[in-house]
Amino acid sequence: MEIRAVKQRFEIIGNSPMLNRALDIAVQVAATNMSVLINGESGTGKENIPKIIHAYSARKHAPYIAVNCGAIPEGTIDSELFGHEKGSFTGATEARKGYFEEANGGTIFLDEVAELPPQTQVRLLRVLETGEYIRVGSSKVQKTNVRVVAATNVDFSEAIQRGKFREDLFYRLNQVPVFLPPLRERKEDIALLFAKFTTDFAEKYKMPILQLTDDARELLVSYSWPGNIRQLKNITEQINVLEQNRLINAETLSYYLPHEDFGNRGMIVSSNGTGTNNFSEREILYKVLFDMKNDLNDLKKLVGGMMQSGVDFAQDAGNAELVQRVFSGENANALQPNGAPSQGMLRLPQTTVTPAGGGPVIEVEETLSLQNSERDLIERALKKHRNKRKYAAEELGISERTLYRKIKEYNLTK
Secondary structure (H helix, E strand, C coil): CHHHHHHHHHHHCCCCHHHHHHHHHHHHHHHHCCCCEEEEECCCCCCHHHHHHHHHCCCCCCCCEEHHHHHHHCCCHHHHCEEECCCCCCCCCCCEECCCHHHCEEEEECCCCCHHHHHHHHHHHHHHHHHHEECCCCCEEEEECCCCCCCECCHHHHHCCCCCCCCCHHHHHHEEEEEECHHCCCCHHHHHHHHHHHHHHHHHCCCCCCCCCCHHHHHHHCCCCCCHHHHHHHHHHHHHHHHCCCCEEEHHHHHHCCCCHHHHHHHEEEECEEEEEECCCHHHHHHHHHHHHHHHHHHHHHHHHHCCCCCCCCCHHHHHHHHHHHHCCCCCEEECCCCCCCCCCEEEEEEEECCCCCCCEEEEEEEEEEEHHHHHHHHHHHCCCCCCCCHHHHHHHHHHHHHHHHHHHHCCCC
């Protein structure tokens, strides 16, 4: 079967050799019952591959179910996947079929499969190996015949080393690996995708099609697109809606491109060159803390310069208290009764500031709260995305389930 026909059927744009290779593998493996693991950054279009596999398989007339594993709370995911019996837990007023029972004879797509909790990984491994599962609250073994296609943007080698994912389950899912390249490695496709999106949005909003000047086209192709195809589509829609002039130059286009590539900061490159956007919570916090430390250092230099130049900044009690508070980050909630830092605090080295003219020496021991920084970061992400947890989680680089748990932990629900 020609790849061109596959692209037309599923509206896939691009001629990149890596993209063509991924589509070719999907079509070839469709006729088998082998498990497929799709790897690629967020926004690369991984959801198209399982649809192709299902459509060209003998299961095409049976159910196809897509499940976002990262969006289901840990306490209910076993029930969602495998079903439950009446009375098996609070709120279980009747028996319910799970996705594996509903998809019997068909295909189930497990997106963000690396977010599955350990006990669910054990259940999934049993289904893959024997086709057997047990509903929550039951002792009766049931059978299912389901083709499993999974996807992730996580570096599995690191997840396995950290004990977050079972190695045997990884090998069982990874019978056939498919890699979707990031948009920055498909530069020949960027202009094609932009043309497709702007045509679609021009039709949707009844507006003339956007045109790019040469310098705008060069900027479009050279940009790194950390959010991949999803980001390109969103920005194209913004320009279509907001710009009255339908000829877009580089200066106009630059207004819509983020100046900081947040998507590349936490890029992890595996041995096969696969990039993944894999911020852990601790990495996010340390990034914030190091940024805060740099700000504090700049402030110290500023105040120190004022003191050395003869400005009697510390004579005023309010100013002295302000300097002490800003430098140390200490507050009543952050310290224990004995003055020691509470659990979850990061203590930085002690520094001194000496005013000109032999004034009082301010000794500073900088202490930054991991918990406070994390809470503040989550609040800002939620506010930015108007409490849409999916987009806030993507901004933070964590799963929706982790974000949901943190919201409850810090009582951020409104």
